[in-house]
Amino acid sequence: MTHWGAAVLSDLHWLAAECERRCIFDSVKWANELIFYAPDEWHKAYALKGNSLVQMESSSRSATILARANFGRSLMVNGEFHRAAYFLEKIKDESPYDCFMYYWAKYLAYEKNRLESEADAIDRRIEYDNSDMDALHAELCELGTRAPQYFDAFLFYVLGKVRLSLKLVDKAEEAFVESVLANRSFWPSWQELAHLISSPDKADAEEYADAEYWIYRFFKADLLFRFHLHKTALDEYEKIGESGFGDMPYLISQTAAALNYMQEHDLALEMFEKARNEDPFRVDQLHLYSDSLFVRGLRSELASLAHSFYKTHKFSWEVCCAVANYYSLRGDHEKSVVFLQRSLKLNPNNSSVWTLIGHEFMEQKNNSAACLAYRKAVQSDPKDYRGWYGLGQLYDILKMPSYSLYYYQQAHKCKSDDSRMLVALGEVYTRLNRVGDAQKCLLKAFKVGDVEGTALMLLGKLYEKEKNDDQAAAVYEKYLETYCDDLMSELDNMAHCCCFLAKHYLSKGDLNAAGTFAQRCLQYESSKEEGRNVLRQVSQAHRNRSMLNEADAVMTSTPANQSNDFGLKISETTPITPILPQPTVGGPLVYRRPNTADGEAEMAISSDDDSEGY
DSSP, X not given: OHHHHHHHHHHHHHHHHHHHHTTOHHHHHHHHHHHHHSOHHHHHXXXXXXXXXXXXXXXXXXXXXXXXXXXXXXXXXTTOHHHHHHHHGGGTTSOHHHHHHHHHHHHHHHHHHHHHHHHHTTTSOOOOOOHHHHHHHHHHHXXXXXXXXXXXXXXXXXXXXXXXXXXXXXXXXXXXXXXXXXXXXXXXHHHHHHTTOSOHHHHHHSTTOOTTSHHHHHHHHHHHXXXXXXXXXXXXXXXXXXIIIOSOHHHHHHHHHHHHHTTOHHHHHHHHHHHHHHXXXXXXXXXXXXXXXXXXXXHHHHHHHHHHHHHHOTTOHHHHHHHHHHXXXXXXXXXXXXXXXXXXXXXXXXXXXXXXXXXXXXXXXXXXXXXXXXXXXXXXXXXXHHHHHHHHHHHHHTTOHHHHHHHHHHHHHXXXXXXXXXXXXXXXXXXXXXXXXXXXXXHHHHHHHOSSSOHHHHHHHHHHHTTOHHHHHHHHHHHHHHHTTTOTTOHHHHHHHHHHHHHHHHHHTOHHHHHHHHHHHTTSGGGHHHHHHHHHHHHHHHHHHHHHHHHHHHHHTOOOOTTSOTTOOOOTTSOOOOSSOOOOTTSOOOOOOOOGGGTOOOOOOOOHHHHHTO
């Protein structure tokens, strides 16, 4: 383990130094954080191993070239990318490092222009002129033919980023693969590959796959996360932690983010709070932290979180999202949009932000702007189900079920085990009169774990509408059994189930079951009257059944004589007494009624003779 830790630190120190030198600052932060939280034994082993960083190419360069290179780098640090490219152009052929810095500065300049233009055009249909990026791509391709020796892991990375900006996804993936193969310690290319690989299985089959290599394990966990295989991703993060990285805030935050996507918001909040206790000013995944607070409706906690980070990280896109979530929870959607637009300007290519602003436009009834925002989310990350799902909801509201069906299907492809996608599909299939498909979707939604607890209710009503009362009753009983103690807010659904089951079992003659569910109807205001009505019918049915039982008892208690003739044989001496008096001919029919006052009683007339066929 110690030897392995020394190798990890060697890679991390190299990565931090090279990315610092080349102004790839996100990776500098990532590498230095992992170095900081590495175990002490790793640091001791690394020191004993005598690792030293690769010598910089400064000794063989003239003072003029070195000064220009340092000046260009300082401009890039300051965000002046056009200016940096201008000064670095004259030394781009001096070394692979100078070549990288020039093309990296040009890429950052053009990409900044494009992203800012798109952020400004949130609710307008404006096509950005990408001719500068096209020209840069052509220049890099020409360089690859003219001077292939310049293409190391870093320049392949730039080529991949340029192609990604031009939406040449397959070509971009090829460039990032070449970058990783050139130097597998270069984490930025692994990060990009995690967003481009078509499936986790494909990654395992690639040439760069190495399950024992530590960076590949981080890459695999992020890849599983991206494909919404969050349970498997959680297992990977846990294994990484057990391999020596421990409870570092990065791993805790990633775990919390996975729990957020799994709708396990209570557990997610625990993990976010744990990470915050370790690193109080950490903004990574803060947008998801605020999302969990938003979903749970914890307004005061969300206000406290947003306020504390707004004081220290006002221009962080994650903080802007947190503030936007706070205003959205308050119902102030206009202010929420303002902060989301600010977040987009800070990070215009983030699908989560585009999705959130789509939601806010929906709240404002601005359907066209919402549609554009959701489409931007889909373009930013086609594997993120939220943009597709938002488009499905939009067309659902516009009563265009055929369009809605397509977008829900795309969302389902991104996250096939999410019950919300299946429930949405079931509802659309119902509107399209595709009842069989609707039933399959709703049943599967329950089987995979119904997040919102609506699948069984919708399925039961669908069976009820189809007059399939036996299936509806089975579904409603399962609903009551599953959610009786969990969905106390869904009292109307509980009432509907009990009411239907009471009537169903009454019609089936199962008075005990009917009475049980009728009694439960009395617990809910909306079904009290129906419950009383069923109870009256059950009581009447019990009385009728009791009377029939008494009549049966009278019939079966008539004694038979010793000759086994069952009282049917009449002797000649037996007097025959007529049951009714003989009517007087020509006069009205007058029947003698029993005089109960004198002790006479009504005669019980048996139909045994008729029933026996005699």
